[in-house]
Amino acid sequence: xxxxxxxxxxxxxxxxxxxxxxxxxxxxxxxxxxxxxxxxxxxxxxxxxxxxxxxxxxxxxxxxxxxxxxxxxxxxxxxxxxxxxxxxxxxxxxxxxxxxxxxxxxxxxxxxxxxxxxxxxxxxxxxxxxxxxxxxxxxxxxxxxxxxxxxxxxxxxxxxxxxxxxxxxxxxxxxxxxxxxxxxxxxxxxxxxxxxxx
Amino acid sequence: xxxxxxxxxxxxxxxxxxxxxxxxxxxxxxxxxxxxxxxxxxxxxxxxxxxxxxxxxxxxxxxxxxxxxxxxxxxxxxxxxxxxxxxxxxxxxxxxxxxxxxxxxxxxxxxxxxxxxxxxxxxxxxxxxxxxxxxxxxxxxxxxxxxxxxxxxxxxxxxxxxxxxxxxxxxxxxxxxxxxxxxxxxxxxxxxxxxxxx
DNA sequence: CCTTCAGGTTAACGACCGCTAACCTCCCTG
DNA sequence: CAGGGAGGTTAGCGGTCGTTAACCTGAAGG
Numbered sequence: 001x002x003x004x005x006x007x008x009x010x011x012x013x014x015x016x017x018x019x020x021x022x023x024x025x026x027x028x029x030x031x032x033x034x035x036x037x038x039x040x041x042x043x044x045x046x047x048x049x050x051x052x053x054x055x056x057x058x059x060x061x062x063x064x065x066x067x068x069x070x071x072x073x074x075x076x077x078x079x080x081x082x083x084x085x086x087x088x089x090x091x092x093x094x095x096x097x098x099x100x101x102x103x104x105x106x107x108x109x110x111x112x113x114x115x116x117x118x119x120x121x122x123x124x125x126x127x128x129x130x131x132x133x134x135x136x137x138x139x140x141x142x143x144x145x146x147x148x149x150x151x152x153x154x155x156x157x158x159x160x161x162x163x164x165x166x167x168x169x170x171x172x173x174x175x176x177x178x179x180x181x182x183x184x185x186x187x188x189x190x191x192x193x194x195x196x197x198x
Numbered sequence: 199x200x201x202x203x204x205x206x207x208x209x210x211x212x213x214x215x216x217x218x219x220x221x222x223x224x225x226x227x228x229x230x231x232x233x234x235x236x237x238x239x240x241x242x243x244x245x246x247x248x249x250x251x252x253x254x255x256x257x258x259x260x261x262x263x264x265x266x267x268x269x270x271x272x273x274x275x276x277x278x279x280x281x282x283x284x285x286x287x288x289x290x291x292x293x294x295x296x297x298x299x300x301x302x303x304x305x306x307x308x309x310x311x312x313x314x315x316x317x318x319x320x321x322x323x324x325x326x327x328x329x330x331x332x333x334x335x336x337x338x339x340x341x342x343x344x345x346x347x348x349x350x351x352x353x354x355x356x357x358x359x360x361x362x363x364x365x366x367x368x369x370x371x372x373x374x375x376x377x378x379x380x381x382x383x384x385x386x387x388x389x390x391x392x393x394x395x396x
Numbered sequence: 397c398c399t400t401c402a403g404g405t406t407a408a409c410g411a412c413c414g415c416t417a418a419c420c421t422c423c424c425t426g
Numbered sequence: 427c428a429g430g431g432a433g434g435t436t437a438g439c440g441g442t443c444g445t446t447a448a449c450c451t452g453a454a455g456g
Contacts, residue, residue: 026310033414041434153366157359161356161362183351401454
């Protein structure tokens with residue numbers, strides 16, 4: 001874990017608020033003035049930190065995809081000799097942590113991809129594909145009888161399940177973060193198990 | 199089943215194309231000229247059929263929510279004396295049919311709700327809530343030991359799972375509609391079962 | 397045959413939005 | 427203590443977009 005104690009840079013503030021606003025009202029629904037206002041500067045001041053509105057979205061989406069992939073790779077690298085069931089649990093846990101802690105990013109991740117420049121979109125898709133394939137390989141180790149296309153569909157569907165956290169009640173009303181994480185984890189495992197039981 | 203054989207009205211054409219475009223590029227990302235062009239008329243001609251762009255989105259979202267709720271109510275009404283497991287299967291089947299046959303609508307359904315006028319948004323949310331509560335009650339009949347908050351979370355998560363169909367490969371490359379529907383169905387049941395196994 | 401009206405058309409207006417230009421003001425550093 | 431860059435500011439330009447206005451046309455109906 002690389003925990004940070006130092007204050008966030010202005011750039012990071014902007015990205016965080018932009019993510020929240022984009023998730024709430026959509027990329028085209030948010031003006032640069034609003035993003036600026038959210039961090040206490042106004043409008044064109046943002047251009048001291050980013051080339052443009054598109055660049056903010058690109059950095060957010062590339063960051064998310066990269067972070068997910070990097071985390072998954074790390075988990076896989078650390079799992080030498082560990083039974084595949086536990087590796088899958090680790091992947092699920094990592095994804096749930098992300099979905100619960102960075103809901104706006106999860107929302108953006110599958111919602112605003114098409115608003116990117118071609119090159120950025122290709123990069124993000126490539127990272128996403130690697131992430132999916134990594135999951136598929138682990139799932140097929142746990143359930144060798146599951147054909148690859150079905151495994152891939154199952155992985156996408158489980159992502160849909162785990163990424164449903166933004167639709168869950170506003171933080172506070174749900175049975176607590178730990179309970180929610182555990183429920184999601186169990187459901188994901190149950191879904192995979194059922195998928196394999198063809 | 200109320201199958202239609204007559205040609206779609208211009209209004210319906212517009213709604214269908216608008217749904218596709220909104221799903222592809224987002225509500226704010228589509229201009230009225232594009233919607234018009236998609237049905238062979240241009241721009242302001244749309245205003246002979248709708249009060250404005252907002253009205254199209256509103257009609258789409260209210261329509262989706264209402265259709266889902268109506269279908270679920272019908273399934274429940276037809277299930278007198280049927281074991282709750284089969285009722286749940288019927289609900290799942292209905293939702294999968296919708297998700298597979300109307301992907302753009304499913305996409306819009308949880309993506310552009312916030313772009314609605316207050317009154318329309320309240321209506322849609324009310325319909326959605328009724329739909330969720332209907333599922334919750336059936337789920338709790340099948341799994342009486344599952345507490346209500348957990349059941350509600352589980353239902354939302356399963357919706358996420360079932361609504362993942364737009365992310366599945368373009369039609370044709372996946373293992374066939376029937377196979378996909380069956381896989382999704384199995385996973386949904388597995389997810390619920392695992393949720394109940396606290 | 398004239399009227400009416402549904403369903404189009406193009407022109408244009410007003411608002412908004414992303415972005416640039418020009419300028420200001422600290423604070424750091426040689 | 428000069429000066430220069432980092433990080434703001436406001437004014438404003440150019441383009442886009444939703445919407446309205448004004449006009450046209452073909453088919454139905456008395």
